[in-house]
Amino acid sequence: MIVDDLSRRELAERLSDGGLRLRTGPVVNRIQSRLPSVLDGIALHYADHVVEDRGAFADFHVRIAPPTNARRWIAPQVRFLFDGASPFLPLPANQAFAMLEWGLNWCVSSHCHQFLIVHSASVAKAGQALLLPGHPGSGKSTLCAGLVSRGWRLLSDELTLLELATGRVVPLPRPISLKNASIDAVRRFAPEARLSAVVHDTAKGSVAHMKPPTESVHQAADTAQARWIVFPQYQSAAPARLHPLSRARTFIHLADHAFNYDVHGRKGFELLAQVVSDADCFAFEYGVLREATALFDHLASRA
Amino acid sequence: MSLLPALCWRSVPIEALVWREWDGEIVVRNERSGSTHLLGPLASQVLKVLAAADRPLSGPEVEDRLAATGSSPGTAVEVAAVLSEFGRLGLAEPAAAA
Numbered sequence: 001m002i003v004d005d006l007s008r009r010e011l012a013e014r015l016s017d018g019g020l021r022l023r024t025g026p027v028v029n030r031i032q033s034r035l036p037s038v039l040d041g042i043a044l045h046y047a048d049h050v051v052e053d054r055g056a057f058a059d060f061h062v063r064i065a066p067p068t069n070a071r072r073w074i075a076p077q078v079r080f081l082f083d084g085a086s087p088f089l090p091l092p093a094n095q096a097f098a099m100l101e102w103g104l105n106w107c108v109s110s111h112c113h114q115f116l117i118v119h120s121a122s123v124a125k126a127g128q129a130l131l132l133p134g135h136p137g138s139g140k141s142t143l144c145a146g147l148v149s150r151g152w153r154l155l156s157d158e159l160t161l162l163e164l165a166t167g168r169v170v171p172l173p174r175p176i177s178l179k180n181a182s183i184d185a186v187r188r189f190a191p192e193a194r195l196s197a198v199v200h201d202t203a204k205g206s207v208a209h210m211k212p213p214t215e216s217v218h219q220a221a222d223t224a225q226a227r228w229i230v231f232p233q234y235q236s237a238a239p240a241r242l243h244p245l246s247r248a249r250t251f252i253h254l255a256d257h258a259f260n261y262d263v264h265g266r267k268g269f270e271l272l273a274q275v276v277s278d279a280d281c282f283a284f285e286y287g288v289l290r291e292a293t294a295l296f297d298h299l300a301s302r303a
Numbered sequence: 304m305s306l307l308p309a310l311c312w313r314s315v316p317i318e319a320l321v322w323r324e325w326d327g328e329i330v331v332r333n334e335r336s337g338s339t340h341l342l343g344p345l346a347s348q349v350l351k352v353l354a355a356a357d358r359p360l361s362g363p364e365v366e367d368r369l370a371a372t373g374s375s376p377g378t379a380v381e382v383a384a385v386l387s388e389f390g391r392l393g394l395a396e397p398a399a400a401a
Contacts, residue, residue, distance in 0.1 A: 248325050248328035248342075269330075
């Protein structure tokens with residue numbers, strides 16, 4: 001069963017009673033919330049995702065709920081609860097779905113040490129993955145959204161999971177988080193993309209989410225080989241240009257972008273070395289999304 | 304001419320180092336500290352010389368061994384700077400001459 005198979009009433013019941021057991025890639029999230037905005041966000045962005053049975057094992061038990069104090073009525077807020085505890089400060093209620101997304105990211109990056117986790121978008125074509133590690137503002141999510149709008153498979157927008165035994169990329173296809181000017185850039189580039197309403201004045205500025213492509217969700221069990229590692233940097237009006245990056249420098253940058261490189265010790269070192277050895281590595285500047293996606297289409301066509 | 308004996312250096316035990324080399328650059332993990340470092344071409348060669356040595360080496364001895372391997376030796380100042388940096392990073396430590 002997928003989320004789209006549930007009526008709005010059924011989805012609301014699951015979310016408010018025992019929890020919606022939502023599979024996202026290798027993990028199952030038990031999500032509870034009575035907030036309409038959370039329901040709307042899940043109905044839109046996770047329409048194609050598998051819903052596990054009510055009693056199924058869940059990796060993460062999360063809830064989005066209002067605080068139980070007076071703020072419930074004045075300038076309402078919401079909390080993200082993980083196993084009943086609240087690891088973050090509350091946020092304004094209109095950021096409820098964004099908070100769920102950020103919380104689910106935190107669940108994975110803080111707990112899924114069966115993977116080496118890199119702060120990176122990743123997409124694939126013909127089973128070959130393009131990793132786009134980058135700091136906030138580098139343009140990785142914009143580029144990721146542009147590429148999936150041009151037929152690349154979404155592996156992940158934010159957290160690239162590397163399988164410890166093989167170094168292959170394990171898909172975690174979830175909504176793509178777009179911020180500020182990138183929201184309109186993606187709207188112009190891919191008018192058919194399904195975006196949520198924009199939420200303003202978050203800690204990250206204005207935020208909207210883009211629904212992951214249905215095919216990417218259907219292929220969430222198919223791992224991909226890391227073929228290209230590209231560190232993007234958006235610069236207004238800059239021509240799209242790849243600069244070869246040495247493997248040693250790529251290694252260090254990837255380790256810097258990994259959430260749990262140190263957790264894995266020598267195994268993490270050897271895994272990153274293997275991934276870097278098997279990939280072509282570049283720094284990348286771009287200022288026009290159309291040029292950038294065309295360049296990567298060309299790169300993939302030569303592989 | 305200094306009357307002081309030349310400072311000698313030894314690398315951490317080779318079994319405590321894991322490295323990969325690509326195009327003359329090395330990424331090395333020090334198992335003792337858990338730290339990972341990027342070494343440029345000269346530092347990579349110096350680390351190999353120190354790790355292969357059976358005794359602590361002075362700067363001039365490192366230069367001689369670099370020259371003997373046919374790799375491009377650095378100047379005395381450059382090699383001294385690399386050894387000092389290795390000391391700071393925990394990849395090598397000063398030691399009495401054998």
